[in-house]
Amino acid sequence: xxPLAALGREQSVSAGPETNVPFEDFVRYxxxxxxxxxxxxxxxxxxxxxxxxxxxxxxAYRRWGRICRAGDPERYVRRILANASTDRxxxxxxxxxxxxxxxxxxxxxxxxxxxxxxxxxxxxxxAGLPPRQRAVLVLRYFCDLPEAEIADALGxxxxxxxxxxxxxxxxxxxxSETPRAQAQEVSQR
Amino acid sequence: xxxxxxxxxxxxxxxxPQAAAVPDVTATSDAAGVGGAAVDGxxxxxxxxxxxxxxxxHPPANLLSQVRARRRRHRARTALVSAAVVVxxxxxxxxxxxxxxxxxxxxxxxxxxxxxxxxxxxxxGTVLKPCNLQIGEQLPLDWRRESVQAGPVWLVxxxxxxxxxxxxxxxxxxxxxxxxxxxxxxxxxxxxPASGHFRFLFAPGDSIKGVDxxxxxxxxxxxxxxxxxxxxxxxxxxxxxxxxxxxxxxDKIPQRVTLEVQAVGGGRPVRVTILVGY
Numbered sequence: 001x002x003p004l005a006a007l008g009r010e011q012s013v014s015a016g017p018e019t020n021v022p023f024e025d026f027v028r029y030x031x032x033x034x035x036x037x038x039x040x041x042x043x044x045x046x047x048x049x050x051x052x053x054x055x056x057x058x059x060a061y062r063r064w065g066r067i068c069r070a071g072d073p074e075r076y077v078r079r080i081l082a083n084a085s086t087d088r089x090x091x092x093x094x095x096x097x098x099x100x101x102x103x104x105x106x107x108x109x110x111x112x113x114x115x116x117x118x119x120x121x122x123x124x125x126x127a128g129l130p131p132r133q134r135a136v137l138v139l140r141y142f143c144d145l146p147e148a149e150i151a152d153a154l155g156x157x158x159x160x161x162x163x164x165x166x167x168x169x170x171x172x173x174x175x176s177e178t179p180r181a182q183a184q185e186v187s188q189r
Numbered sequence: 190x191x192x193x194x195x196x197x198x199x200x201x202x203x204x205x206p207q208a209a210a211v212p213d214v215t216a217t218s219d220a221a222g223v224g225g226a227a228v229d230g231x232x233x234x235x236x237x238x239x240x241x242x243x244x245x246x247h248p249p250a251n252l253l254s255q256v257r258a259r260r261r262r263h264r265a266r267t268a269l270v271s272a273a274v275v276v277x278x279x280x281x282x283x284x285x286x287x288x289x290x291x292x293x294x295x296x297x298x299x300x301x302x303x304x305x306x307x308x309x310x311x312x313x314g315t316v317l318k319p320c321n322l323q324i325g326e327q328l329p330l331d332w333r334r335e336s337v338q339a340g341p342v343w344l345v346x347x348x349x350x351x352x353x354x355x356x357x358x359x360x361x362x363x364x365x366x367x368x369x370x371x372x373x374x375x376x377x378x379x380x381x382p383a384s385g386h387f388r389f390l391f392a393p394g395d396s397i398k399g400v401d402x403x404x405x406x407x408x409x410x411x412x413x414x415x416x417x418x419x420x421x422x423x424x425x426x427x428x429x430x431x432x433x434x435x436x437x438x439x440d441k442i443p444q445r446v447t448l449e450v451q452a453v454g455g456g457r458p459v460r461v462t463i464l465v466g467y
Contacts, residue, residue, distance in 0.1 A: 035248035058259040119238040173231040
């Protein structure tokens with residue numbers, strides 16, 4: 001299928017107060033975007049993300065008719081994804097917050113390398129955030145959802161979304177300054 | 190029908206219809222109201238990092254079939270849990286349960302006020318499942334896709350039927366939903382080589398022993414006669430059909446099972462073969 005046609009189909013999947021899209025079409029056209037969101041929600045653990053997405057889609061499949069009648073099925077599935085990611089973490093407590101390696105300067109050899117290191121640091125720091133903070137940041141800055149919709153998805157207030165985003169960003173900012181400073185230090189030598 | 194996503198979508202991002210679905214995360218200038226140049230920079234870098242990190246990622250090509258398999262497992266678990274609840278109910282409230290069984294009026298509940306419709310007769314060798322034992326489980330919009338039709342009967346989700354073994358028992362049980370065209374009485378019988386290995390469990394109270402490990406194939410029936418309700422009395426969410434729920438027992442899986450469906454008083458019998466697996 002041509003990308004343009006796919007775009008048109010995609011719009012029909014997610015738009016409108018009431019949609020009547022077959023579940024198979026929804027999976028075909030929206031699963032990649034949802035999978036990428038799941039990857040970020042799980043700290044880029046591919047197996048975990050696949051499991052998360054499967055579970056969310058299975059739950060949606062059970063009540064697909066009702067979801068379509070309510071409109072915007074993607075919003076519903078994304079809500080399941082976000083909540084399931086925080087629930088799983090709460091239940092399994094598999095991964096405590098991660099410590100970052102103390103010294104990344106050895107990897108910093110050029111501006112490009114510094115960018116790569118910084119990106120890596122950011123992603124690992126994101127993965128190490130508490131699940132709710134991570135979910136807020138992913139929904140806000142990857143999915144570009146407004147705060148009200150994030151609050152709706154996570155079942156909290158818009159104020160909580162703001163404060164979680166603020167704390168998460170503060171933490172990422174503090175962490176990302178480390179390789180940046182180290183890169184500058186190396187370039188000055 | 191294909192469960193799998195197109196190969197091109199899984200392997201070639203250029204041809205991927207979902208490529209356009211990735212939000213252009215760098216296009217938004219908003220910094221979420223958490224202010225400051227440093228935060229703006231962090232947001233910008235975070236957006237770019239997230240976008241780059243997952244740009245080439247695709248879900249597994251067989252995602253749809255995995256979702257369906259997961260749903261079937263969920264249904265099997267739900268059936269077993271329901272059976273457990275019934276068992277507990279019967280154990281805890283045996284007098285009430287026996288009263289219910291003895292006094293069960295045709296239609297039950299609100300329908301009990303109506304005069305009972307004459308019961309259809311069971312086809313020889315089958316157990317009767319009359320209209321008053323219908324159920325009303327909601328089905329997904331595309332339930333027909335995974336279901337098998339034989340004349341006036343739909344065997345729901347039986348294209349890839351699944352059953353689960355009991356613990357320490359060489360017998361598997363699976364849930365079976367049947368949709369019968371309303372107003373029609375039809376029998377479903379197991380025929381052919383599998384008839385010694387497969388039984389229906391549709392008689393009232395059949396699920397009681399379900400989780401108690403005491404079933405044998407002899408507990409089941411070779412066939413069931415379903416008495417479809419008149420259109421005005423159906424509880425199914427699918428208009429024009431009466432829904433019945435029950436179980437099947439099977440002593441060896443995977444196995445192909447041939448079922449013969451015959452509408453009472455009309456037409457030739459129709460045979461369908463289903464594969465029962467895990």
